[in-house]
Amino acid sequence: xxxxxxxxxxxxxxxxxxxxxxxxxxxxxxxxxxxxxxxxxxxxxxxxxxxxxxxxxxxxxxxxxxxxxxxxxxxxxxxxxxxxxxxxxxxxxxxxxxxxxxxxxxxxxxxxxxxxxxxxxxxxxxxxxxxxxxxxxxxxxxxxxxxxxxxxxxxxxxxxxxxxxxxxxxxxxxxxxxxxxxxxxxxxxxxxxxxxxxxxxxxxxxxxxxxxxxxxxxxxxxxxxxxxxxxxxxxxxxxxxxxxxxxxxxxxxxxxxxxxxxxxxxxxxxxxxxxxxxxxxxxxxxxxx
Numbered sequence: 001x002x003x004x005x006x007x008x009x010x011x012x013x014x015x016x017x018x019x020x021x022x023x024x025x026x027x028x029x030x031x032x033x034x035x036x037x038x039x040x041x042x043x044x045x046x047x048x049x050x051x052x053x054x055x056x057x058x059x060x061x062x063x064x065x066x067x068x069x070x071x072x073x074x075x076x077x078x079x080x081x082x083x084x085x086x087x088x089x090x091x092x093x094x095x096x097x098x099x100x101x102x103x104x105x106x107x108x109x110x111x112x113x114x115x116x117x118x119x120x121x122x123x124x125x126x127x128x129x130x131x132x133x134x135x136x137x138x139x140x141x142x143x144x145x146x147x148x149x150x151x152x153x154x155x156x157x158x159x160x161x162x163x164x165x166x167x168x169x170x171x172x173x174x175x176x177x178x179x180x181x182x183x184x185x186x187x188x189x190x191x192x193x194x195x196x197x198x199x200x201x202x203x204x205x206x207x208x209x210x211x212x213x214x215x216x217x218x219x220x221x222x223x224x225x226x227x228x229x230x231x232x233x234x235x236x237x238x239x240x241x242x243x244x245x246x247x248x249x250x251x252x253x254x255x256x257x258x259x260x261x262x263x264x265x266x267x268x269x270x271x272x273x274x275x276x277x278x279x280x281x282x283x284x285x286x287x288x289x
Contacts, residue, residue, distance in 0.1 A: 011246050011253075012228070014238035020133045022230025024055035024082045031228045032255040033060040033089070035067050042268040044069030047121040049113065051075040051104050051162060052131030054083035056229030057179060060256035061128055061263050062086055066093035068264060070126065073098040073117045077131070082230070104131055104158030105150075107165075114165040124169045126267045129159040129201075130179040134194035134235050148193050155197035159204060172216025177266045178205050180278065182225040185287035198223075202278060209276030218275040220266040225282025228253040249284030 013028055024031060033056075048065050052058040053074030062072050063086070072090060074097050076083045083099050090097040098120050102109040117124055133154045137143050159178060166176070183191055184198035202221060209219035226232075226245035232253075233241050245253025262279040265271050280287065 010242040011251075012242055012244060014242040015233045016236070016238045016241060017230070017234040020135070020231075020234050021052070021077065021079070021131075022055075022232070022234030023079055024059070024230045025085070027228075027230060027233060031056060032257050033063060033260075034257060035064045035260075036257060039067035039069065039093075042068040042264065042270065043126070046125040047071045047073070047117060047123050048126035048128060048267065049073045049075060049117055049124065049162070049166065050128040050130060051158065054079040054086055056231065057224065057227060057256045057259050057263075058128070058130045059086045059089070060260035061130065062097065063089045063093060064257070064260045064264055065126070065267070066090045066095040066097070068268070071095055071097075071121050073100060073113070073120075075100050075102070075104060075113055075131070077101070077103060079230075104162055105153035107161040110158070110161040110165040113162070114169060118169055124166055125171075125174050127162060127166045127170075127176045128179070128263055128267070129162055129176065131158060132179065132194075132231065134191055134231060136190040136235060137192070138190055140192055143193055151193045152197055155194065156200045156204065159201060163208065167212070167217075170215075170217050173269075174217045175267045176208065176212075176217065176219045177263050178219070178221040179263075180205070180221045180223045182223055182280070182282045182285060182287055184223060186285075205278065206276045213275055218266075218271070220271070220274055220276065221278045222259060222262045222266065223278050223280050223282065223287075224254065224259050225280075225285055226253045227259055228255055245283065248282070252283070254281055254283055
């Protein structure tokens, strides 16, 4: 997810939220999270954990994975109303999700998440590390130690902790998909700490893929560009939100359901010869050489 260009054409109503990671219930227009296609059983019999599963990309993944046959556990920080709406959408796909509230930046919580999933479903096949936060600052000297710690704790420590908790229960054929960002490749002048964590996720994905390949566990990542999620109005001022994504080649932000298909592809057997790789749903921005 990347910063909008305040000089670009307005394509959304100006809006701002004062809390992170933001609430989908307060956005207008609402992000498009519903799958575009009928399910085909790509995740039939599988169990998936999705962090940040209450809204945005996480919500789109949850509904899509349920449509493809998976049982899903939705991990979220404090966005209870959003999580309930996601759960209803998952139930409409014929699955009863497990909702787990807490902070993935705490290793004990991550252990508890996996324990609850194993107790409820008896197995774990897919881990979607997706939760994130970002806090723009114009100067590096404006980034407080607390902000730096908090951003790393959610965006990369949480990925480590969830993976450490999950790996003992993953069998050959299991998959891990990490959500990184276009900012990992081109940076962001006002999202220094966020960009650093997203770069760390790319390195983590590549290293972890090498670490787990002999166990038959694949690890890949998705690097979204500007996607219309609650994190956007919770990050930027109303003017930037209004033109968010307009400066990209496709002249608009992407929708969560345009990203979740990448997570699905990497989570299922259709990507069986991919590990350590990154997909780039970013509206046409060329990154990474």
